[in-house]
Amino acid sequence: MELLVNGNTHVVDAPEEMPLLWVLRDMLDIKGPKFGCGVGACGACTVLIDGEPVRSCVTAAADISGAVTTIEGLPDGERLHKVQEAWIKHEVPQCGYCQAGQILTAVAFLERTPNPSDRDIDMAMDNLCRCGSYPRLRAAIKTAAGLEG
Amino acid sequence: MGRIAKYTRRGFLGLGIAAAGGLAVGYYYYQKPYPNPLPDTLEDGEFTFNPYVIIGLDNRITIITPRAEMGQGNHTTLAALVAEELEVDMDQITAEHGPAAPAYYNSAMMRDGAPFAFFEDGLVAETVRGAMGVVGKFLALQVTGGSTAMVDAYDKMREAGAAARMVLLEAAAARWGVPVENLKAARGAVLHPNGEQLSYGALVAEAALLKPPGSVVLKDPSEWRILGKSQQRVELLEKVTGAPIYGIDVELPDMLHATVSMAPRFGAKALSADTAAALATPGVLNVVEFVTNTEVGFGIVASNTWAAFEGARALNPTWEAASYPGDTAGLTALFDTTLAGEETFTMGGEGDAPGALDAASDRIEARYSVPFLAHTTMEPMNATAQFRDGKLKLWLGTQAPGLAASASAALLGIEAADVEVETLRLGGGFGRRVEADAAVYAAAIAAQTGGKPVKVTWSRETDIQHDAYRPMAVAQMRGALKDGLPEALDMRVAAASINKSFLGRVFPSLGGGGADRSILDGGFDQPFSWPHARFAAHQVDTAIPVGFWRSVGNSVNGFFYESFLDELAHAGGIDPLEMRLKMMQDPRHAPAREALKAVARMAGWGAALPEGVGQGISHVLSFGTWVAEVVQVDMRSGKVKIDKIWAVADPGLVLDPANLKDQVSSAIIYGLSAAIGQEITFADGRVMQENFYDYDALRMAGCPEIEVALLENSPRMGGGGEPGTPPVAAALGNAIFAASGQRLRDLPFGNSVEFDLG
Ligand code: FES
Numbered sequence A: 001m002e003l004l005v006n007g008n009t010h011v012v013d014a015p016e017e018m019p020l021l022w023v024l025r026d027m028l029d030i031k032g033p034k035f036g037c038g039v040g041a042c043g044a045c046t047v048l049i050d051g052e053p054v055r056s057c058v059t060a061a062a063d064i065s066g067a068v069t070t071i072e073g074l075p076d077g078e079r080l081h082k083v084q085e086a087w088i089k090h091e092v093p094q095c096g097y098c099q100a101g102q103i104l105t106a107v108a109f110l111e112r113t114p115n116p117s118d119r120d121i122d123m124a125m126d127n128l129c130r131c132g133s134y135p136r137l138r139a140a141i142k143t144a145a146g147l148e149g
Numbered sequence B: 001m002g003r004i005a006k007y008t009r010r011g012f013l014g015l016g017i018a019a020a021g022g023l024a025v026g027y028y029y030y031q032k033p034y035p036n037p038l039p040d041t042l043e044d045g046e047f048t049f050n051p052y053v054i055i056g057l058d059n060r061i062t063i064i065t066p067r068a069e070m071g072q073g074n075h076t077t078l079a080a081l082v083a084e085e086l087e088v089d090m091d092q093i094t095a096e097h098g099p100a101a102p103a104y105y106n107s108a109m110m111r112d113g114a115p116f117a118f119f120e121d122g123l124v125a126e127t128v129r130g131a132m133g134v135v136g137k138f139l140a141l142q143v144t145g146g147s148t149a150m151v152d153a154y155d156k157m158r159e160a161g162a163a164a165r166m167v168l169l170e171a172a173a174a175r176w177g178v179p180v181e182n183l184k185a186a187r188g189a190v191l192h193p194n195g196e197q198l199s200y201g202a203l204v205a206e207a208a209l210l211k212p213p214g215s216v217v218l219k220d221p222s223e224w225r226i227l228g229k230s231q232q233r234v235e236l237l238e239k240v241t242g243a244p245i246y247g248i249d250v251e252l253p254d255m256l257h258a259t260v261s262m263a264p265r266f267g268a269k270a271l272s273a274d275t276a277a278a279l280a281t282p283g284v285l286n287v288v289e290f291v292t293n294t295e296v297g298f299g300i301v302a303s304n305t306w307a308a309f310e311g312a313r314a315l316n317p318t319w320e321a322a323s324y325p326g327d328t329a330g331l332t333a334l335f336d337t338t339l340a341g342e343e344t345f346t347m348g349g350e351g352d353a354p355g356a357l358d359a360a361s362d363r364i365e366a367r368y369s370v371p372f373l374a375h376t377t378m379e380p381m382n383a384t385a386q387f388r389d390g391k392l393k394l395w396l397g398t399q400a401p402g403l404a405a406s407a408s409a410a411l412l413g414i415e416a417a418d419v420e421v422e423t424l425r426l427g428g429g430f431g432r433r434v435e436a437d438a439a440v441y442a443a444a445i446a447a448q449t450g451g452k453p454v455k456v457t458w459s460r461e462t463d464i465q466h467d468a469y470r471p472m473a474v475a476q477m478r479g480a481l482k483d484g485l486p487e488a489l490d491m492r493v494a495a496a497s498i499n500k501s502f503l504g505r506v507f508p509s510l511g512g513g514g515a516d517r518s519i520l521d522g523g524f525d526q527p528f529s530w531p532h533a534r535f536a537a538h539q540v541d542t543a544i545p546v547g548f549w550r551s552v553g554n555s556v557n558g559f560f561y562e563s564f565l566d567e568l569a570h571a572g573g574i575d576p577l578e579m580r581l582k583m584m585q586d587p588r589h590a591p592a593r594e595a596l597k598a599v600a601r602m603a604g605w606g607a608a609l610p611e612g613v614g615q616g617i618s619h620v621l622s623f624g625t626w627v628a629e630v631v632q633v634d635m636r637s638g639k640v641k642i643d644k645i646w647a648v649a650d651p652g653l654v655l656d657p658a659n660l661k662d663q664v665s666s667a668i669i670y671g672l673s674a675a676i677g678q679e680i681t682f683a684d685g686r687v688m689q690e691n692f693y694d695y696d697a698l699r700m701a702g703c704p705e706i707e708v709a710l711l712e713n714s715p716r717m718g719g720g721g722e723p724g725t726p727p728v729a730a731a732l733g734n735a736i737f738a739a740s741g742q743r744l745r746d747l748p749f750g751n752s753v754e755f756d757l758g
């Protein structure tokens, strides 16, 4: 199969049902998407496919035709994405393990909802963070949306 | 990355390894120090002054921060301790975890194991604490746990910075031929009164040849530039760019992937397994068996992790029956029976509680319980191992690299000195990564891969079903009131000994571990004056592994004790805050009083609230930090909606306010997730929960607003990572009572009331 990841085309020889997460991590050595649950329940493995957030642990690589963006492909060259900048400003990450998934989920969310309410944020940002970085995460999203801070 | 590669190439664990090379000028703090492990790791042009400081000719300054970074920001604060005294700024330094080495033992952790309340500082208490610190040094436990990282490092690492600064100043004095008193250090350079300056890099080669100072004078906190102020965390960039920094991200040439399949019933052996089906799974290369102290299992080795998971499914082993009551009802009966029998030991206490209770006319009695809990670190358990030529290398995120090494060595029958550990970042720890199991299983599998490295990743299901759980516990509380105030307390707690369970896993030769204070922590050691009180532990032994879950026994007994105090207050018709303050008259309890009063002010305690809205208060002293919390709930919809949580924490000394507040908030959310919805239950001897769909934690929508304030009244320094957890369950239960009159005594509360989580 052929996969377009962060602008590069990869030809991969993987079983039909192999989830994108493991193709990325174990075959293409793209480690940004993290393994958290394997059943679509935590969001650590989130990537963007044509801009939409997708849980890559439950998405077969063979089914994907769109362009995959992982956290590695988010910055514009050396320039971090504004969501990443906001994450640094608010020092969101604790252990950091969930954050690639959180950031990509936030990027897609803000594309769709540039002026989110608190309620919008709560509804869209459903990824698990076991460190409980939620208060800072909320603040960082508002900054990235240009709402405050 | 150069030095990190060197850590992996050399072993530092053997006590016999002397500091090699001509630059072993380490500054040591105690009579018989361990050698500085850094000389062997230096790159060209680098010099080390002691186990914490490396300076290069090119002015690169590296500070070794030898504790696990699992989200608590301790690399930043540990580095700040050195930077403050070394007179360098935080933007001039890099923080590295450094090698596993005895020089980095954690003595504060052992001190906290002594059976005394934190505020007890009589001669006996101090002597025992000192002796236990020596044990920590003897075992060279480089452990991150018990919220001890800062307490342990506070003097050691400031002294390390000061000692290096002093020889740099001396070197400059010699170069310029001026008295050292005339010179000053600032921003990584030595300043001459005439305005000239020499950077540390320009001085380091000479300075490294000087004898380290015999004693150092540390700055007065009023002179601090860095400590006491919030610092930006040192590892932000890598964490927002998805850098491969965690154990699970390790990639090595020729590396195989594997997972484990283990007995779902603890201690059971396999009766059968479909090895052929597993081997027929595409990508599966081999199925191996392993036997360790704790588990019997299979390693499924494959060309990628997913194939290994699929192979494990196909293997589908059948297992023996359990040696303990197979379901939660049976376990509960065992706990209740144990509680009705003789106690195993008592700790603390005052007067004659049973006598006072028998004589009292105004008595209340209640049974409380908490379930087993899994940790569910965000990054599932994993470890990478390579066993070649009788030597083992391990790559993993661990809170205890020395234990990972010694337990793996014991399994393979090699010396601990023949194990090298590279500690990577941890995707969460919470006490789970003190355990050596992930390392041991990886070592067992690596012994069967013909010398190839193998990364062993557990599925989330395995992670949840093979944890070292927060112990289940049942308490029988009896209290008596006199003139509306508590007069006597008899607190009996049935739980397993974590020490015994843990030692059985990692140091089986050490035996049962004696009286385990964690069964009563958060109860017997709290800052209250009772005319009569008795705290009794009824130890329950089962094969279910129990371990260190963020705040350990304090999360259990903090809930029992602080909930029951609330019951006594309501029974006596006195305000719960008022009652606590009346029982905390001892001057040594002052930090608790101040924390409670402060949190009450923040929350507007005592103000009239609408019907169906209520506030609950609690205070728990744990790991030397005093934490008071107020939870406000709104139950007008019929569901419990948490409006807000206020917390005040007093660790004696605040080194980084923003980071400490984050830790308190994180610990509250961790405790809240458990109080609302988490429990590990058993049926047919196996854990019933599998993944986040049946063992979830709070998400953003359910996370209430949390406001944290800090105080510094405590006379000694306490920890940061855990003390926020213990008070929250009781404060929540007390709030639910205030709002509804319904007293909840069994966790999780979600089994009794419905929560509105957004
Ligand atoms: S790993 Fe994909 S949702 Fe959890």
Ligand code: FES
Residues within 6 Å of the ligand: A093, A094, A095, A096, A097, A098, A099, A128, A129, A130, A131, A132, A133, B071, B378, B427, B428
């Ligand atoms: S930062 Fe640790 S899980 Fe989110």
